[in-house]
Amino acid sequence: MGRFVRFASPRNVTVVEEQDQELAPSEVRLATIFSGISAGTELSYYRGTNPYFGKHWDPDQRIFRPLGDGTGAATLSYPVDGKGQEEVGVVVEVGADAGDVVPGDIVWGKWGHRSLAVKPADYVGPRRLPAGANPVLGVFSQIGATALNIVLDADIHVGETVAVFGLGVLGQITAQLARLNGAEVIVVDPHPSRLKTAASLGASHTLNADDGPVGERIRELTGGRGADVALEVTGSYRALHEAVRSVSYSARVVASGFFQGEGAGLALGEEFHHNRIELKCSQSSGVSPQLSYRWNVERLQRTVVDLAVSGRLQLEPLVTDIVPVERAAEAFDLIDRSRERVLQVVLQFESGAE
Known part of the structure; x- marks a missing residue:
């Protein structure tokens, strides 16, 4: 059984069990080591202030519509599951067609605050950290890409x-x-x-x-x-x-x-x-049209990780708190109430304590 973090209601965080996914031949299973908490978007889910809770987002016309005009329900409602976008984990199982991805590879990416995740091997392959790199650097791939953007x-x-x-x-x-x-x-x-x-x-x-x-x-x-x-x-x-x-x-x-x-x-x-x-x-979902023929989100992420691994970008000093995932509610409360003291708060899973 795996576990994941749930926003049950505003300022109410729980840790919930979930069944393990089956593994397809071209997929790998990751055991999460660290998962960073975003103090921007995620805090809006935690506080209940995200506009998705009170309006309907029309993805075709890319416009928020007020409720009550026949457009349907709010885009988002509680409980909110699967959030988290700053993960790093270790490959613990590979499918028969996983290529050169092997158990023990350390991988950064986005799969939510969950202890286990299944991802395609072609997603995992380009996101492996070099041997010897501090795994915690992987939690900065998404927020670092936003900064580079x-x-x-x-x-x-x-x-x-x-x-x-x-x-x-x-x-x-x-x-x-x-x-x-x-x-x-x-x-x-x-x-x-x-x-x-x-x-x-x-x-x-x-x-x-x-x-x-x-x-x-x-x-x-x-x-x-x-x-x-x-x-x-x-x-x-x-x-x-x-x-x-x-x-x-x-x-x-x-x-x-x-x-x-x-x-x-x-x-x-x-x-x-x-x-x-x-x-x-400027925001995280895409690059400027003028740059889109050369840059995409994956290149932004890889660039930041490479800069961090090489030491040109100093990210480890930004980690102020590492909290066991069982205390996820405390971690979000800490960010919500102690913004002057905390910077990057990281959830640690059992695989990171071995």
């Missing part, structure tokens, strides 16, 4: 100043990648511990968001010009507004946080309008 969407040039708003896991990785891309990086967050981590990982300047208007301080650091690019990684409308205030005339702001509800605190008639700011969305 932000940097690609930002179109950063060597010598530019980039301001990163929000220093959760996604913001920390984004700041490192922006620096690797040739930028001088200014980071903004209200929590001193997160600012300290970012500074240790290469940020040039740290600004506490609670110590006065950020836009003015970024202009002071850039000789009055403002940042060339601002990357919003908070999901806060007020932070997005301050990101707009921080950039120079005709500059770019990339919004990548998962905003919830209506836009209180965002005044688009002010600096956004008067400074001709380009506002661009």
Whole structure:
């Protein structure tokens, strides 16, 4: 029997048993070692704030429709199973046609917070970690790909100043990648511990968001010009507004946080309008059309994992808590209530303790 994490209702997490899947000849069975918790999308399931709970998503027209107009039920309802997108596991069984995938291979990917998973061998093959690599690096493949997508969407040039708003896991990785891309990086967050981590990982300047208007301080650091690019990684409308205030005339702001509800605190008639700011969305499901002939989500993921394994991207310092999966409810509560202390919270399964 395997186990998986269930969101039974808002802020109610349980661990449930499930039957093992049968293995087809071209498939392999994975025993999960670690599964990272996303503090963005997953927390919206945990809190019940995801728009899927209150509206109907029309996948054909790609639009949310309010309930009660004949469009059917909400897209999502409790219990919510199978979430989790930052997994790493060990191959424990292979089908007869699994090719060169063998038991003992360490694999990163996406299969939810579950102890056992069956995946096609051609999915597993390109996602194997090199021998000797720390398995925990595998939990960053998805969120790291999102960060790399932000940097690609930002179109950063060597010598530019980039301001990163929000220093959760996604913001920390984004700041490192922006620096690797040739930028001088200014980071903004209200929590001193997160600012300290970012500074240790290469940020040039740290600004506490609670110590006065950020836009003015970024202009002071850039000789009055403002940042060339601002990357919003908070999901806060007020932070997005301050990101707009921080950039120079005709500059770019990339919004990548998962905003919830209506836009209180965002005044688009002010600096956004008067400074001709380009506002661009970046998120995890696909790459920019201009890059799609060369880049896809799998390449984003592999690039981040390769950078981490080589040591050019520092991800291990972002792991603040490793919690046994039996205490998954405590792990989500920790993220929900202690955002100033925690960064990457990881669920550990039995296969990771052997």
